[in-house]
Amino acid sequence: MPYPAKTSPEAILETALELLEQEGQANLSMRNLAQQLDLKAPSLYRYYADKKALEVAMVGYATDLLRQQIESGIEGLVPRKALKKAAEIYLEFTRAHPNLYALTMNASRFPYHPSGTGKALWNVLLAVVGRVTKNPDDTAATVALWAFLHGFANLEHSGMFGPSGPKGGFEVGLSALLEGFKTRAT
Amino acid sequence: MPYPAKTSPEAILETALELLEQEGQANLSMRNLAQQLDLKAPSLYRYYADKKALEVAMVGYATDLLRQQIESGIEGLVPRKALKKAAEIYLEFTRAHPNLYALTMNASRFPYHPSGTGKALWNVLLAVVGRVTKNPDDTAATVALWAFLHGFANLEHSGMFGPSGPKGGFEVGLSALLEGFKTRAT
DNA sequence: GTCTATATGCGGATAGAC
DNA sequence: GTCTATCCGCATATAGAC
Known part of the structure; x- marks a missing residue:
């Protein structure tokens, strides 16, 4: 029961941008992204419907x-x-x-x-x-x-x-x- | 014991080129390529060491x-x-x-x-x-x-x-x- | 809101039988 | 030379417990 939330759409987006530049497009996976945020991949889907939605934001x-x-x-x-x-x-x-x-x-x-x-x-x-x-x-x-x-x-x-x-x-x-x-x- | 060989480096290359144009890069897998040639994927490795070697030829x-x-x-x-x-x-x-x-x-x-x-x-x-x-x-x-x-x-x-x-x-x-x-x- | 566990699918590549 | 069987890894995404 973590309050407040461990992350946010903005934090996910920022981290995704960093991860993309540092690791390249091939390594930008929901798993890797979650790891960078000290999360598990399924948690990300509370903030972005799917990977494409995140990419659109990027x-x-x-x-x-x-x-x-x-x-x-x-x-x-x-x-x-x-x-x-x-x-x-x-x-x-x-x-x-x-x-x-x-x-x-x-x-x-x-x-x-x-x-x-x-x-x-x-x-x-x-x-x-x-x-x-x-x-x-x-x-x-x-x-x-x-x-x-x-x-x-x-x-x-x-x-x-x-x-x-x-x-x-x-x-x-x-x-x-x-x-x-x-x-x-x- | 199939004689002669069912395929050749040239036939593989040609088919790979066709498959690439028709199905796109994402669908150019060793499995799909083999299927087009009526083969199984492992057979391809007799002619090209790995996928990269095939791409170099292409x-x-x-x-x-x-x-x-x-x-x-x-x-x-x-x-x-x-x-x-x-x-x-x-x-x-x-x-x-x-x-x-x-x-x-x-x-x-x-x-x-x-x-x-x-x-x-x-x-x-x-x-x-x-x-x-x-x-x-x-x-x-x-x-x-x-x-x-x-x-x-x-x-x-x-x-x-x-x-x-x-x-x-x-x-x-x-x-x-x-x-x-x-x-x-x- | 986050988690574990899982469904489902893809890929490259190898071992060893025939 | 080709095959079956398999190893191993990766991925997106969902169900349901907590």
């Missing part, structure tokens, strides 16, 4: 955090600088939380849900790009930037660049896209 | 096939056209074999091995980009292109573009990169 946290970091990081910058800064923050985020980012983007398992935190993040990127291309709803250009950022982060995290590394590929690609987007504005 | 097949398709597809094209064509073939490949492509690029599990088929594929991309940037060893630009292609393919396959789709983002990004690469040549 993805929501991730997209919200990234959006916040970008929004505050680009404040007061002119369009071009803002886009570059947003790209850098995005990449830094994928480096700081590689497994959380992978979970977030591996979300083909979650049904598309337009009114989520992912939509808010998308809108921030859309606005940043729009200020450069002079088109506030430039889906195509935003998709292009997103693809580049995501691809670079993913290849880097997967170790696909090998021991020699990307050799300035990020800066070159970002500059080229910016150049192309400027042309697009005229 | 990745080798994928990178080799993609390299071949790009090489023959760009034959006789001028540099700019060749790069565009190579990018299109790359994307088409990821659409034709999404799960095989994912396995190939998910290869952080495989140790980096410079003398594999992946290196040959990289060299083709390097040459294609080099003809545009007038630098036969332009690692940075090749990384940028690769990141864009991989990112776009990955986001598309994950359903991250949502119901509205990428809205021309591929063409816009590719043109922007090409534009930037041309500038790089001067």
Whole structure:
């Protein structure tokens, strides 16, 4: 008869995030998570209906955090600088939380849900790009930037660049896209 | 006492490739694979030491096939056209074999091995980009292109573009990169 | 609210008979 | 070369006692 409760939805979420980053997605099991919280696995189901519900919460946290970091990081910058800064923050985020980012983007398992935190993040990127291309709803250009950022982060995290590394590929690609987007504005 | 053998390394590999595309990576188990071949799982270990060895063979097949398709597809094209064509073939490949492509690029599990088929594929991309940037060893630009292609393919396959789709983002990004690469040549 | 015990299912891989 | 039988481990999730 433990009072008060030994845990909470927030504590579970926090611990899950830590466990994900430290042990990787493959080791994020309800058993391991419970162990970290000095609990047994069945107790977790009082707070999250199933594992997917917990993952949805984790993805929501991730997209919200990234959006916040970008929004505050680009404040007061002119369009071009803002886009570059947003790209850098995005990449830094994928480096700081590689497994959380992978979970977030591996979300083909979650049904598309337009009114989520992912939509808010998308809108921030859309606005940043729009200020450069002079088109506030430039889906195509935003998709292009997103693809580049995501691809670079993913290849880097997967170790696909090998021991020699990307050799300035990020800066070159970002500059080229910016150049192309400027042309697009005229 | 079955003579001749009921299977072969080649037949196993082929069936594994089919099974991967049809059922997805999660369902590619030694048991399922054996069933497709009218075998029992233990028999497979006579031909591949373990599952990882089989996956290595699959990745080798994928990178080799993609390299071949790009090489023959760009034959006789001028540099700019060749790069565009190579990018299109790359994307088409990821659409034709999404799960095989994912396995190939998910290869952080495989140790980096410079003398594999992946290196040959990289060299083709390097040459294609080099003809545009007038630098036969332009690692940075090749990384940028690769990141864009991989990112776009990955986001598309994950359903991250949502119901509205990428809205021309591929063409816009590719043109922007090409534009930037041309500038790089001067 | 947490626990033990369990249902149920999956996977990779091996030993040893035939 | 293929098989049966098995070991061993992992997982999500539930029932019901406390």
